[in-house]
Amino acid sequence: MRHFALAALLGLTLIQPAHANIACGGDFASFVQGMKAEAVAQGHDASTVDAFFTSAQYSPAVIKADRAQGVFKKSFVDFSRAVISQNRMDNGRHYGGKYASVFDRVERDYGVSRGVLLAFWALETDYGQVQGNFNTLNALMTLSHDCRRPELFQPQVFAALELFTHGDFDPALTVGAWAGEIGMVQMLPADILENGVDGDGDGHVLLKTSAPDALMSGGKMLHALGWRAGEPWLQEITVPRDLDWSQTGLETKLTVDQWADMGVTARAGSLGAGGLPASVVLPMGRNGPAFLAYPNFDVYFEWNQSFVYVTTAAYFATRLEGAPVFDAGNPDQGLNDDQMKQLQTKLQSRGYDVGDIDGILGARTRSAVRTEQARLGLPADAWPTAALLSKL
Structure with missing residues (x-):
């Protein structure tokens, strides 16, 4: 997954991480030598490069974690109920108060509402x-060597090298998530170079130990990714039973006024400004929870590309700002893991790009499901059922 990484080195002219293209796979020691040669070619001192890479090791545990993201196979209701605990709600209120002045600065400088950052932080x-105990350099080098996504992770290694040259990364001791993210809101080194903020004024950007640094940097990153100040991101709604379900999903954006004319209402409070573009999102189909997703919701996908994670994080942010618990409704029975893989295989054979056959109901699979539902005369709400699978 691709999280934002935060933190820039204050007052320094930085070498921007190059887009490396070192051959992946093969002997790991040879790969390390290739990365070292590339680092020197980018202008780094050879002795600095040697010191940075000397502890690099291949980590089978990182590959195992990369291949086992089964948590995202849960439905929105199951996933959100599992991760949004009462303890996390209580701690959100506690930390929201403890760092109120920091959240005020984030809102003033970057326009990001405090619930958004609190939810990600949680x-x-x-x-x-719980910031992770994977050695960051080993994680990045292992994923750079692996041939699944080297183009994503190789530049992160050189970004970490740049942090190292300024004393802000210890290749032997820096630890974090399995995918190389660092700190309280889990950020990648290249983003650390671009958007870091010294939130506590100590002259350093320390995302592992300083909440002000992490929160201010997170706000800056969201702003850079297009966050729109003063606008909502997700809102629970009530939808009429005769809604044109083929119009739902992130691919369709109508104005709030147009949705209201079609019978969409806010479950609590009022809908956003009438001219705002928005999509009706049904994480578990027409009989489950329903949300209106505003432009800021799209920014969430720059943080993490899992539909279930993004929807949960956005909903959690609304809860932390006073929204009620969602109405789970009575969704139709979904598919199990094997059935989901069968469905993805069938969709792929029909020419749809559903990504990996992984059993995860992501955005591309949902889009394909909606199209096939409409073709087969089923309610086109993007929630796959056994009826759809059998018809395919």
């Missing part, structure tokens, strides 16, 4: 308590 590291 879901990523339990407010900084």
